[in-house]
Amino acid sequence: MRFLSRRLVMPQDLNYANSLFGGRALEWIDEEAAIYAICQLETNCLVTKHIGEISFESPAAKGDIVEFGLETKAVGRTSITVSCLVRNKATKKTICLADDIVFVSVDPNTRLPRAHGKTADELEKQTKAEITKLNL
Template identity: 75%
Template sequence: MRFLTRRLVLPSDLNYGDSLFGGRVLQWIDEEAAIYAICQLETNYLVTKHIGEITFEAPALKGDVIEFGLETKKVGSSSITISCLVRNKATKKTICFADDIVFVQINPETRKPVAHGKNLEQLAQATAKEIETLNVSVSNR
């Protein structure tokens, strides 16, 4: 699982119990997973079709930095299925896990599903290549 983004829990993100509001984290999960799917399939024409089981395990509090881990679970002819783990950056404690987030590529005019032409192996190779290009050493100046 690759942890790609982070967010700071602000006072406006809290519920009545002074912890991260579940609806806010679900919004962030959908957004982060959509961005991940867009990058994987190289298209903006995706819609969220399904979000499976979501398990909340620990609270996030004001000032916590949380991070989103994403991975491709399955690839269909017009869909991609993703898992998302949200955890506390400092403690690595799981805040919640969303499984089976499905996005479908659509034709922007007809709004009907269309094949994206990718498979799991291709996406894994592209990800490995991307990671390799990011692993550049930084020299001290």
Template identity: 75%
Template sequence: MRFLSRRLVMPNDLNFAGSLFGGRILEWIDEEAYIYAACQLDAKSLVTKHIGAISFETSAYQGDVVEFGLGVKKVGRTSLTVTCVVRNKQTKQNICVADDIVFVHIDPATRTPEPHGKTQAELEDLKLETPE
């Protein structure tokens, strides 16, 4: 899993208890996973179909830098399933894990699913070409 981007936890990201609001982290996960999937498929006409198991493991607080690790889990004909791990940059503790995030490639005009044209093997080769 590659950790590709980071965010700073700001005051407006906090809940009443002073820790990172769960809804905010889910918003970030959806956005980061979309960017990752769009880059993997070289396509921007994707929609989020499903987000599976979500596990909150520890809290983040104002001033913490969180980083997003993403990886391809499964490649379908019209879909791509990714996993996202959010961790504290400094401590490396997992904050949240979102598994089975499914994106579907759609035709922009008809809004119906269409094949994205990538295979698991092509995405595996892409991983080998990308430096850690």
């Protein structure tokens, strides 16, 4: 899993218990996973179809930096399925895991599903090439 993005937990992100509001975490997960899928498939004409199991493991407090780890789980003809792990940057404790987030490529005019033209093997090679360019 590659950790690609970070966010600072701000006062407006907190719930009544002064920890990261679950709804805000889900908003961030959907956005981060969408960006990841857009970069993988090289198209921004994607919609969120499904978010599977979501498991909250530990809280995040005001001032915590959370990071988002993303990975491709499956690639279909019109879809891509990703997982997103949210963890505390300092402690590495898992805050939340969202599994089986499915995005579907759609035609920008009809909004109907369309083939994205990528395979799992191509995406794996693409990711390895990106990592090599970053010298990771």
